[in-house]
Amino acid sequence: MGEWGGEQVEEAVAGAVALLRTVTDRDWEKVRAGRMEWSCRRTAEHIASDLIAYAGQLAGRAQTAYVPFEITLDEGTDNAGALDVIETTGALLAAAVRTAPREARAFHPYPFRSANREGFAAMGVAEVLLHTHDIAEGLGLAYEPPAELCEDVLTRIFPQVQPGPAPWPTLLWATGRGDLPGRAPVTEWRWHNNLVLPTERLTLQGVTPAAAHDLRLGGDGGFAWIDGGLFEGTREAAGMVAKAYEGGTHRPEWGLFVLVRRQDGQAIGGMGFHGAPDEEGRAEVGYDLAETARGQGYATEALRALSAWALARDDVRVLFARVDRDNLPSQRVVSRAGFVQVSEDEEQLAYELRG
Template structure:
C-alpha cells in the first residue's frame, strides 16, 4: 500500500510515518519503480509505535524494542544488554506511575461528572471497601459454624462464600479480554460439587479451613477491583441482565458482597450493617426505580428480595439494570 493509505488506516499523518522511517522504526519495501510499498503488517506496527510514543517511550527505546517483536503483540527475547534492560525497567516504572496518575484523574473526572448528574459514582475503592468489610466480619464466625444454612438460601455458608467469590471472579474475567464478549460469558467451566449446590468455577480447598476460604474471597474481590480500576470506562462486556461497563460490574460486585454477607451473617449469627454510602451508590447505579427517601440498607435488601419497606412488600422476583446509565 502507499503511504497515504497507511496514514488513513492508522490515523497517523504521512509526515510522522516518514519520521518513523528516518528513525529506523519502519522499513517499507521498494518496488522496481522506486516507490515505497508498505506491507499490511505495518498497520499494526504503526499502531504499536504510536501507543509506545503516547505512553512516553522515546524513539531510541522503541527502536531497541521493535526488533524483539515477532508481531506487534508478541515479544521474543533474543540478546538484550544489561544497559537496555535497565533502561526498559526505568521506562516501565515511569509508565506505571503515569498509569496510576491517569487512573486517579479518570476517577476524579468520573466523580465530577456523576456529581453534576446528582448520582454518586461507584469507584474501585468502594468495591474494595465492601469486600474488606465482609472479610473482616466473616472472620468473626466460629470455625464450626460454616455448615449452617446461609439465611434464606439453599446453600451452606461455606458454599455461599464460594458462590460470592465466584461472582466477583466472573465479573472480573468478563472485563479481561481485549475485546470482551458481548453475547455470552467467557467460557470457564462452572459446575456444582453436589446436587443443588452453586455452579462455580471457583472452589476453595476445604483443608485450608475458613481462613483459606476467606482468602479465596479476598483474592477474587481484588481481581475485580484491579480490573475495574484498569479497564477503560468505555469498555463493555456481557452480563445476563444487559451489557455493562466497569462501573456497573463494580456496583454488581458491591451488591453481591453486601447481600450475600447478609445471608451469611444470618447463618453464622453475626451482626452485619454495611455503610449507607455503599448502599446508596449501588442503588443509584443498579436500581434507579428504588425509593430514595428510605434508609439505604433496608432499601437494598428490599431491592434484592430480602426484605420489606413501608408500603412495599417483599419482592417475589427482582433484577438490576446492568447497562450503563445515560
C-alpha cells in the same frame, strides 16, 4: 464525578471479611445462609465465584456470553482460606475495574446484555454486601454496611427502585431480603445495568440516577465532555431523571442518554425522552449538542437510532418533538430523522414520527 468502582469493591470486601473472620471456627457447612437454600460455606464460595467471574468478563471484554470458567477451592480449604479467596478475587475485580477504559463494556445478561466498569463494580459490591448479610443472618451476627456504599449500588444498578428511608433496608427489600413500610414484598428481582445504543460514530449511553444526580449538581456525570459540550439542557434533563428516581416514577430506558463519540470517547451532547410513553403510546424526545460538534450529522444519527429503538417497542406508537421557530438547524435534524411537522404556534413547531 470521580472514578467509581475499584475502591468500593475493596471497601465492601474488607468489611465482609473482617466480620466473617471472627467466626471462622464455626461450622459454616451445617448452617443455612439466611433465607437462602445454600449453606453459609456455599454462599461464601459463591461470593468468590461472582467476583472472579465479573473480573474475567471485564478484563477479557467478553461480548456474547460468560467466559467459560469457574473457581474451585482446593479440597480441605477451611473457612479462613475461603475468606482469603474472597479477598483475592475482590482485589482482581478492583484491578479490572481500575484498568478498564471508560468506554469498555462486556457481556452481562440483565437487562440489555452488557455492563460497563461501574456496572461490574456495583454488581460485585452488591454480591458481597447481600451474601455477607445472608451468612451473617445464618450465623447470628449483626451486619450493616456503610450507607453510602448501599446508595452507590442502588443508584447504579437498581434505578427502578424508589429510594426508601435508608439505603441498606431499601437494598435488602429490593432483593427480597426484608420489608419496607408501605411496599409489597419482593419475590423476584434483577438488577438493571444501563442501556447503550450504538450507531456508526456514536454510543448513546443511558444515564444512571448516580450520574444524573452528579450532572444536576454541576459535575460531569462520569463522562469526558468535549469543550463546551455540557449544555444547560442536558443538566435540566439530568435533573428530570433525578427527580423521577426520587419520586419512584423513573423508567431507566426513558430518561437521558449521553452521546459519546467512538473515535475519542468524548461526550458531545445529550438526547432522550421527557418521560415514559403515555397511554396512547406517545413519547416526547429532546436533545442538545455541543457547538463544536454541530454540523457533522451527529444529532441526526443519534435521533434515528433512538427513534428506531423506541418505535420497535410495543408500547410506543408515536414520537414527537417541539422545536423553536428560529432553530433552523434543529428543524433540519428532525426532518432528516423522518419526523413530519404536524402543528405550530407562535413560538414552536411540532413534529411527529409514527411507527
